Amino acid sequence: MRFTDAFKLTLSEASRLIRANELSPTELLESLLQRIDRLEPKLEAWVTIDRDGAMATAKRYSKEAAEGRLRGPLHGIPVGLKDIFYTKGLKTTAGSKILADFVPAYDATTVSRLKEAGAIILGKTETTEFASFDPAPTRNPWNTDHTPGGSSSGSAAAVSSGMCPAALGSQTGGSTLRPAAYCGIVGLKPTYGRVSRFGVYPLSWCLDHVGILTRTVEDASVLLEVLAGHDPKDTASSILTVPSYRRALDSLSPPELGLLREFFYDNASVEVRENLEEVTERLGKAGAEVVEARLPKSFAVVHAAHRTLMIAEAAAVHEETFRTRMADYRVKLRGMIAAGLLVPASTYLKAQRIRSQFTREIAVALKRFDCLMMPATSGPAPRGLESTGDPAFNSPWSFCGFPSIAVPSGLTKDGLPLGIQLVGRPFEEEVVLGAARWCERIIGFGHGPHDPK
Amino acid sequence: MRFTDAFKLTLSEASRLIRANELSPTELLESLLQRIDRLEPKLEAWVTIDRDGAMATAKRYSKEAAEGRLRGPLHGIPVGLKDIFYTKGLKTTAGSKILADFVPAYDATTVSRLKEAGAIILGKTETTEFASFDPAPTRNPWNTDHTPGGSSSGSAAAVSSGMCPAALGSQTGGSTLRPAAYCGIVGLKPTYGRVSRFGVYPLSWCLDHVGILTRTVEDASVLLEVLAGHDPKDTASSILTVPSYRRALDSLSPPELGLLREFFYDNASVEVRENLEEVTERLGKAGAEVVEARLPKSFAVVHAAHRTLMIAEAAAVHEETFRTRMADYRVKLRGMIAAGLLVPASTYLKAQRIRSQFTREIAVALKRFDCLMMPATSGPAPRGLESTGDPAFNSPWSFCGFPSIAVPSGLTKDGLPLGIQLVGRPFEEEVVLGAARWCERIIGFGHGPHDPK
Numbered sequence: 001m002r003f004t005d006a007f008k009l010t011l012s013e014a015s016r017l018i019r020a021n022e023l024s025p026t027e028l029l030e031s032l033l034q035r036i037d038r039l040e041p042k043l044e045a046w047v048t049i050d051r052d053g054a055m056a057t058a059k060r061y062s063k064e065a066a067e068g069r070l071r072g073p074l075h076g077i078p079v080g081l082k083d084i085f086y087t088k089g090l091k092t093t094a095g096s097k098i099l100a101d102f103v104p105a106y107d108a109t110t111v112s113r114l115k116e117a118g119a120i121i122l123g124k125t126e127t128t129e130f131a132s133f134d135p136a137p138t139r140n141p142w143n144t145d146h147t148p149g150g151s152s153s154g155s156a157a158a159v160s161s162g163m164c165p166a167a168l169g170s171q172t173g174g175s176t177l178r179p180a181a182y183c184g185i186v187g188l189k190p191t192y193g194r195v196s197r198f199g200v201y202p203l204s205w206c207l208d209h210v211g212i213l214t215r216t217v218e219d220a221s222v223l224l225e226v227l228a229g230h231d232p233k234d235t236a237s238s239i240l241t242v243p244s245y246r247r248a249l250d251s252l253s254p255p256e257l258g259l260l261r262e263f264f265y266d267n268a269s270v271e272v273r274e275n276l277e278e279v280t281e282r283l284g285k286a287g288a289e290v291v292e293a294r295l296p297k298s299f300a301v302v303h304a305a306h307r308t309l310m311i312a313e314a315a316a317v318h319e320e321t322f323r324t325r326m327a328d329y330r331v332k333l334r335g336m337i338a339a340g341l342l343v344p345a346s347t348y349l350k351a352q353r354i355r356s357q358f359t360r361e362i363a364v365a366l367k368r369f370d371c372l373m374m375p376a377t378s379g380p381a382p383r384g385l386e387s388t389g390d391p392a393f394n395s396p397w398s399f400c401g402f403p404s405i406a407v408p409s410g411l412t413k414d415g416l417p418l419g420i421q422l423v424g425r426p427f428e429e430e431v432v433l434g435a436a437r438w439c440e441r442i443i444g445f446g447h448g449p450h451d452p453k
Numbered sequence: 454m455r456f457t458d459a460f461k462l463t464l465s466e467a468s469r470l471i472r473a474n475e476l477s478p479t480e481l482l483e484s485l486l487q488r489i490d491r492l493e494p495k496l497e498a499w500v501t502i503d504r505d506g507a508m509a510t511a512k513r514y515s516k517e518a519a520e521g522r523l524r525g526p527l528h529g530i531p532v533g534l535k536d537i538f539y540t541k542g543l544k545t546t547a548g549s550k551i552l553a554d555f556v557p558a559y560d561a562t563t564v565s566r567l568k569e570a571g572a573i574i575l576g577k578t579e580t581t582e583f584a585s586f587d588p589a590p591t592r593n594p595w596n597t598d599h600t601p602g603g604s605s606s607g608s609a610a611a612v613s614s615g616m617c618p619a620a621l622g623s624q625t626g627g628s629t630l631r632p633a634a635y636c637g638i639v640g641l642k643p644t645y646g647r648v649s650r651f652g653v654y655p656l657s658w659c660l661d662h663v664g665i666l667t668r669t670v671e672d673a674s675v676l677l678e679v680l681a682g683h684d685p686k687d688t689a690s691s692i693l694t695v696p697s698y699r700r701a702l703d704s705l706s707p708p709e710l711g712l713l714r715e716f717f718y719d720n721a722s723v724e725v726r727e728n729l730e731e732v733t734e735r736l737g738k739a740g741a742e743v744v745e746a747r748l749p750k751s752f753a754v755v756h757a758a759h760r761t762l763m764i765a766e767a768a769a770v771h772e773e774t775f776r777t778r779m780a781d782y783r784v785k786l787r788g789m790i791a792a793g794l795l796v797p798a799s800t801y802l803k804a805q806r807i808r809s810q811f812t813r814e815i816a817v818a819l820k821r822f823d824c825l826m827m828p829a830t831s832g833p834a835p836r837g838l839e840s841t842g843d844p845a846f847n848s849p850w851s852f853c854g855f856p857s858i859a860v861p862s863g864l865t866k867d868g869l870p871l872g873i874q875l876v877g878r879p880f881e882e883e884v885v886l887g888a889a890r891w892c893e894r895i896i897g898f899g900h901g902p903h904d905p906k
Contacts, residue, residue, distance in 0.1 A: 002748075074707070200816075205802075235809050239692075239693075240692075312798035312799065312802065313802060314796075315798070315799045316799040316802035316803060316806075319799050319803075340797055340798070340799065341796075341797065343797065343798040343799075344794065344796070344797060344798060345765035345766075345768070345769070345793070345796040345797060345798045345800065345801035346765065346768045346769040346772050346793065346794055347798065348798035348801060348802075349658075349765065349766060349801075350769060350772075353769075356688050359688075367567035
């Protein structure tokens with residue numbers, strides 16, 4: 001190909017070709033824009049597409065690449081950004097009426113890092129209102145009658161359908177891994193504190209994570225390496241040094257996995273269970289050690305405590321605006337803020353203590369394994385756009401802040417994707433990525449973009 | 454002396470003599486116990502004195518010292534512990550009816566560290582109820598009609614009067630530096646996260662610090678070096694490595710000090726102002742650079758936000774006990790818990806945001822100086838035991854978690870001690886201790902224990 005089908009390339013493939021001067025950033029961008037022209041009317045994944053800005057940058061970067069000057073590991077790679085990431089000079093609406101005309105004066109730290117690494121900001125993707133539960137218009141590329149999941153709806157649909165090779169999302173409950181699983185792609189939520197949230201519109205400070213959406217585990221590792229690291233502008237940002245995630249993928253051995261049937265099996269659909277059984281068997285045959293793992297007692301109250309923290313902090317974020325513009329919030333977030341304003345501080349603090357306890361206990365459970373494994377969602381993407389699906393399988397890991405990744409694991413009879421979820425020890429993303437890459441190879445789901453019916 | 458007057462020795466002096474086999478731990482302990490026999494009826498600094506346990510340990514350690522076997526930098530040094538530090542097998546009452554008969558099954562991390570360093574636990578010192586505001590019976594050694602300050606009342610009085618060379622306290626508002634200043638000794642509050650609070654009964658998780666009370670800055674640095682370091686059992690514990698605080702004192706040069714007249718001057722008594730002027734002049738003449746510093750705007754709401762966090766978290770700590778045993782709480786803490794239960798989570802979170810903002814802003818102000826300097830208290834120890842005095846000069850530094858130290862700076866006409874307070878950058882205790890040591894030498898207050906009238 002030279003290269004009308006460049007949209008099919010994964011981030012890493014495109015990057016290798018750009019480095020080898022076999023593909024120019026302009027060619028890549030043109031192919032993606034053509035793909036967008038064809039699919040966007042059907043999928044509605046984008047709030048803003050910065051055609052002119054992206055093309056101008058692509059031309060400049062093409063010239064630089066031709067001269068052998070590369071800005072970084074993402075030189076010339078177009079990426080999508082969930083519309084809660086602040087982009088200097090580019091509208092950032094958070095899917096809301098409140099911020100309908102908001103143009104940030106600065107970039108989020110993650111956006112700066114992407115730019116410094118040579119990425120091209122292609123545009124802003126659809127999100128549920130303020131990354132909460134009121135749905136975006138986006139449709140699932142695998143079946144446009146179904147939700148792509150949320151809240152990172154547009155990022156997941158865009159990557160899944162080949163409108164961009166990678167996109168950023170966020171996760172407070174299950175907002176990265178759930179849409180990734182529903183759309184048949186990879187979704188990575190790094191450890192709390194690993195990637196700066198500065199300039200990302202908050203939903204809940206203690207639960208919010210930046211998420212990474214790609215079609216391969218390798219691509220996720222490349223992006224994580226660019227994004228990870230200390231940022232004094234985010235008080236929760238960790239000072240721990242960042243290893244080479246990409247290099248960690250080079251030496252792959254079969255992982256030791258703790259299979260969580262408890263809760264995750266019981267609350268999953270028949271097809272999810274069957275998929276999990278089949279995948280477990282294949283991974284085991286290929287050499288992985290899969291052992292049944294147990295949940296700590298505190299898991300029983302994790303979802304309630306997660307919700308308490310989320311609604312109380314969302315209420316604190318929105319309190320002032322809410323008092324004057326209540327009608328401009330959509331119904332689900334409006335209810336969440338109203339409920340959050342009624343949470344007493346002592347209840348909030350009790351939820352924080354449950355969080356500390358669960359975090360300690362799950363760390364003990366993870367000592368015996370490389371990762372915990374479970375289905376990424378209780379079922380495939382629900383029909384209709386009213387609900388973005390249930391985050392219950394992902395929110396415990398947002399709650400404790402441990403790194404988690406969704407990897408596609410098969411299709412339902414109706415042709416909707418399913419995924420497995422791996423959870424690792426804090427700040428050991430290299431272990432999680434290594435295990436995910438190994439599973440990805442054994443499962444062999446395929447990395448090409450999906451063509452919507 | 455050989456060594457009936459060993460109680461007069463500072464921790465470092467006693468330690469040097471023990472190392473040189475010129476003083477045995479038994480001799481030191483005996484001298485301190487005699488001092489206690491004489492003064493305790495007057496001062497009421499102790500809840501529990503573990504005579505038998507301490508003596509048995511002292512005899513064992515004397516034998517070891519004679520054989521040249523030293524356990525650590527505190528070999529044979531008796532220390533006092535505020536009665537909120539968990540001591541295995543030794544009653545820990547927190548000055549309360551609720552815990553009147555509580556005997557912990559384990560040691561606080563700090564207590565373990567003291568023991569590993571060779572310290573002898575002499576006993577438990579009086580505290581206000583649950584380290585709050587209901588006073589202990591303890592009296593100020595400089596004038597027994599006056600409070601020693603609180604909440605670390607017994608620790609300050611015991612160290613000041615030579616009943617022990619060092620003691621641990623805690624600080625949520627001003628509970629270490631205030632009693633230190635009132636009693637004419639050194640009080641150190643390390644950076645939030647520097648010293649583990651595991652096994653220290655909490656008042657407010659986000660504000661509680663372990664405090665160190667000694668008669669010299671050098672002694673405080675020796676204790677800090679023993680106590681500092683990561684503890685996975687305290688979720689706020691920092692992973693930053695611990696420098697040698699003691700060695701940092703070896704190379705002393707005149708510090709650059711940012712003098713905070715704003716607020717601290719305006720709210721101080723005439724004698725405190727005069728003392729500050731005099732001290733400032735002497736430090737300046739000796740070579741210190743003293744420049745007027747400014748407070749950030751957010752300082753205006755710091756005390757209100759501090760109180761919001763403190764009462765909300767105290768309410769969360771005590772909520773369950775409070776519902777069944779309200780009458781067993783004394784009046785000030787009872788009111789605090791009742792008020793704390795009414796704080797909405799969104800108000801609590803607003804206070805946390807003010808804390809983040811103030812912390813950021815004060816860090817900027819501290820870039821230009823080694824330390825900020827101001828009076829340690831608004832006046833000398835108040836008359837009577839009803840109030841433990843006003844923490845308003847100390848609580849901003851508990852709020853932002855920056856290291857602070859009180860150094861004696863003179864006496865009022867009535868013979869009551871005054872102190873200056875130095876505040877440094879987070880995790881730069883060596884700078885704070887260096888500046889404090891330099892000031893201590895220039896001021897020349899003296900390190901001997903005070904004899905109560």
